[in-house]
Amino acid sequence: MLEQFMTAAGDVITIPVIGYIILGVLIGYVVGALPGMNRVTAIALALPFTFVMSPAAALSFLIGINKGGAAGAAVSAILLNVPGEPSAVVTTYDGYPMAQQGRGQKALKVALYASVAGDVFATLILIVLAQPLARFAVGLGPIELAAILIFSITFIAAVSGDSFFKALIAGFLGLLLSAPGLDKETGLPRLTFGMLELYDGIPLLAVAIGTLALSEILVQIDEGWRGQHSYPPIKQTEGSPEDRAFTRSDAKRIGPAVLRGSVVGTAIGILPGVGATLASFLAYTLTRNSSKTPEAFGTGVPEGVAASESADNATVPAALIPVFAIGVPGSLSTALLMGAFMLHGLTPGPFLFKESGDVVFSIYIGMIIASIALLGVGIFGQRIFSAVIQVRKSILLPIIIFLCIVGAYVEAGGMFGVYLMLGFGFFGYFMKKFDYSFVTFVVGYVLGPMAELTIRQSMIMSNGNPAILLKHPIAIGFLVLAVIAIWRFTIVGTRALRHGNPAAANEEEASGELKGP
């Protein structure tokens, strides 16, 4: 292990790789800070540019974008009252009032330090937990893995979006999207319709860039056409030096909130599909409830900012635990990262540690460097980011459309990928508008090959007899959990709807504590 670690350190601690990681954090920070842009768009657009990098550098670069995006979202939340990402909504509750009181710089510092703390905490948990979990997962057979996949997709469908059935349809369509190409078992072309370009399947980047980046731009164009593409100037009044500085007493004050946020963010980040938004809401609510002055929350309390930001950032490394351990992504960004693993010839999951242990260690070291970079970029760049967030959308959106085209071209090496990307962009627009879950769609697409393999193997092993499940208690456990999720989010939800209270039905699907102070 020590030898692997030393090899990994030698691979990562080099000027080019550290440069890529810092660049990734910087890009993530800027994109996260820009209202309406998000880290998923940035990862999708950055993926094609990682082909020239080593796997460890590429993945550390992309994880850097992810980490930077989570932290950067606080900038616009605090200064503009416009969250860069949904998970930063909670940061506006106390961050924006702080900025209005002339304590904007302090709020940004609290957000930064809490983000870094949450990120480091969850990275360490990832390093400690992933390998033992993977060792356990190696013993799982295709029947258990198939059951885990069924549970994951059902659970993600259950907790995402406003309708379980819409999310399930999106999941099935995502899985279906992985079917075209040469059938792995028989070698026969399937759903290729005579197009040679489809023999290797539908390119990941066409799907990712189209549905996640281009569709987002199209939605932003139709929702804020002309005149609404810039934000009002920042109304931040500069306070006294004490109001701007982050002091030792501030650190003491926010410490418990940061710890609470980090634990909540890590725990929720591991669960598939639940996501950073719920984590930050929950951490905020817990911090407010445990405070001696809960009524002060919402008026500019640093603990509120710290709790939400630490939880938000802790979900980023925590969401990688199931990817490393069993090869199942639980969010859009981890689904894209899993795609990046595959593009670089790595298979995420329990065998990753055995087959590419040095790469895993390289990624761990890269993640720690990214955490340090996050701190540096945040400290030195905060004033610049405060200006960047006011870039006009009439400048930003056309450039992103151009990058979508270039990105889709690079992977497929031709215009076929670009036209496919356009198709997925238009498809994604309607998905977004009508609330069909993107998470289940992309996770389904990424998990498709593994799902097909495990389900086929299970069918062959069982000879079509479901009684074989009796010999696989773990599989039964996950299938029961999937049934509970379906029951909880369909029958109970529908009953509430029938009783004439759709709000109750929707609220049952979300958390009861999702409202602001």
Next chain:
Amino acid sequence: MSEKLPGDTARADREKDKANHMGKADFVGGVGIALFGILLIFVIIPLGTAKGEYYGLAPTFFPTLLAIGVTISAAFLAVQGWFKMRSGTDKRPMPITGWNFLMFLIAAALVTLGVAAIDYFGMMYAAPVLIAAFMLFLGEKNIIRIALTSTIPVAVVYLMATHVLRAPLP
């Protein structure tokens, strides 16, 4: 209590109709996707898969299983949408208005034309025009801003692709 006027019932019906848009969208979407699922199961998957000899499960097994999943889920969505329409309790409006859709169509047409132009003339010539066209569409009027935004990113991507990434460009 004020007296009910003759127009009130019609207005209330119209309001109820408005409030039911998302339910209608779910119902129509569910029916449409269920029909697509049936088309997948009986037409697209069998016709789109090459015939040949194999052992074990047919190559159509997995996509057919998923298409069945799509169809059943879509049928449930349609039923749920139907209940929402009947109860009239889903207050959410239709997510796409005529104006939204028009803007989407213009943006989609612009980007499609831009991609076709890049395919035909090459990125270096067509991409700046595409960016400039989008900027004008989004209401940008400053000529210098348009000129700089439409050329600098293209030049940066060109230099990166040719000197750093060594990747082909359209």
